[in-house]
Structure formats: C-alpha cells, structure tokens
Amino acid sequence: MDDVEQLMQAIQHTWSNASPASKLDVLMDLERRRDGRIVPFLLQVLADPGQPSEVRVHVLKRLRNGPLAADDRSTVGQALSQLMSNGCNLDLRLQAVLALGEFTDVNGVLPALG
Numbered sequence: 001m002d003d004v005e006q007l008m009q010a011i012q013h014t015w016s017n018a019s020p021a022s023k024l025d026v027l028m029d030l031e032r033r034r035d036g037r038i039v040p041f042l043l044q045v046l047a048d049p050g051q052p053s054e055v056r057v058h059v060l061k062r063l064r065n066g067p068l069a070a071d072d073r074s075t076v077g078q079a080l081s082q083l084m085s086n087g088c089n090l091d092l093r094l095q096a097v098l099a100l101g102e103f104t105d106v107n108g109v110l111p112a113l114g
Contacts, residue, residue: 004035020052027055031062039063039072043079049088056088057095064099077106084112 007030015023027045030038045051046059060083063076080103084096103109 020054023055053089060095074106077103077109081112
C-alpha cells in the first residue's frame with residue numbers, strides 16, 4: 001500500500017468524528033501528491049452532503065484551481081454542474097458557478113450556467 005492509498009483509507013476510517021480543520025489538514029496533505037486517484041476521491045468528498053461546507057468548498061476550489069488531466073476536466077465539469085443544481089447550500093452553489101467558468105468547454109456546462 002502506498003502513501004496515497006494510506007491517506008485515503010485513513011480519511012475514510014477517521015472522518016466521521018474529525019473536525020473540519022483536521023479534515024482540511026489531511027486533504028491538503030493528500031493534494032500535495034500527484035496521483036490519478038486523487039481527483040476521483042476529491043469528487044467523492046465534494047458530492048458527500050454529510051461533509052461540512054467548508055471542506056466541500058475547499059475541495060471545489062482545489063478542483064477549480066489545481067492542475068487537471070484532460071480526461072478529468074470533463075468529469076469535474078459535470079460534477080460541478082450537478083452540484084450547482086442539487087440544492088446544496090448557497091455558498092457551495094456560488095463557488096460551483098464561479099468554478100464552472102473554467103469549464104465552459106465541457107459538454108453540459110454552458111446550459112447549466114444559463
């Protein structure tokens with residue numbers, strides 16, 4: 001088991017009782033690594049309505065501003081479109097709208113913004 005897998009497992013096993021600050025610390029540690037498994041994991045965190053909004057906003061900003069592989073852009077753009085329309089809190093929806101400006105080349109994003 002490598003470092004990324006260990007971090008992701010630690011997150012999944014300990015997050016139910018963790019504070020938002022400790023969740024953000026672990027996420028930032030994970031985000032420093034370059035690995036194809038990180039973006040799908042971050043999308044799971046983003047989609048989880050049980051996560052605190054500050055954690056979800058942090059993940060959203062990371063996905064918007066961080067380097068993404070070409071094939072991840074479509075997945076992230078679609079996830080942000082869905083997040084914007086699923087009735088989550090206002091701050092998260094606003095951040096999703098702002099982030100979608102970076103993904104206008106992804107199918108379905110422009111109609112979602114309209």
